[in-house]
Amino acid sequence: MDVRVARTRSNVLRAATELLVEGGPGAVTIDAVVARSGVARSTIYRHWESRDEVLFDVIESCAPEVDPPGDELDFEAALRALVDQVRRMSNDPEWARILPALLTLRSQQHDLADLERRLEERQKEALGAVLQRGIDAGSLPADVDVEQAGALLIGPLVFAMLMDRPAIDDDFCDLVVTGFLSGYASRHASRATHAR
Structure with a gap:
């Protein structure tokens, strides 16, 4: 995996994890992840089709x-x-x-x-x-x-x-x-x- 892609995915997952911990599943929205991670909305949608897919990856990466x-x-x-x-x-x-x-x-x-x-x-x-x-x-x-x-x-x-x-x-x-x-x-x- 390209270093930039890996860094982007890592930043998004870290931001989504922080939001999940702070406010529960409802706090994890694509807009909130964009604001927290600094990763563009279009880039997030290139890697994940939906907010739920981001949440599933958070679970898998945290388990x-x-x-x-x-x-x-x-x-x-x-x-x-x-x-x-x-x-x-x-x-x-x-x-x-x-x-x-x-x-x-x-x-x-x-x-x-x-x-x-x-x-x-x-x-x-x-x-x-x-x-x-x-x-x-x-x-x-x-x-x-x-x-x-x-x-x-x-x-x-x-x-x-x-x-x-x-x-x-x-x-x-x-x-x-x-x-x-x-x-x-x-x-x-x-x-x-x-x-x-």
Whole structure:
């Protein structure tokens, strides 16, 4: 990509992100992006067909990447490393300001399904790889639900971030992972007992 094109796209996305954080989805208009970024309206429309496309690119560019932990880690260490990645994202001041605006946008934009599916698939892939280690180690049942596990592991961190309490620190993450592991261990043992 040409350096000037990349710089223009970056300026527009930064301006749209700032507007989204400051005023929610309604504040992101092409006129407001032009005023904030200094990029001409015609140039913006050369790169994006509509305001919604700008918003979708903002979401995609702001969504944190969750990487699968290294293969050298056992299941529990990999699970803790994954939750720690989310902890770091949750404690990122910019992401903490963007997430509420993105949740509002999600409730207003019903044509986000394809974008949401792509973002969720990337996160499910990382979590699924870690959960597979747990299945292979015998710590999790073979039919563990990735979405449910994600809600149990990541949900408390997102809730704490949105509520601005409790602090999302190492102790909180340890409690989340320990609760998840003990819940599945108990459920796994109960299933084994009933199977006899």
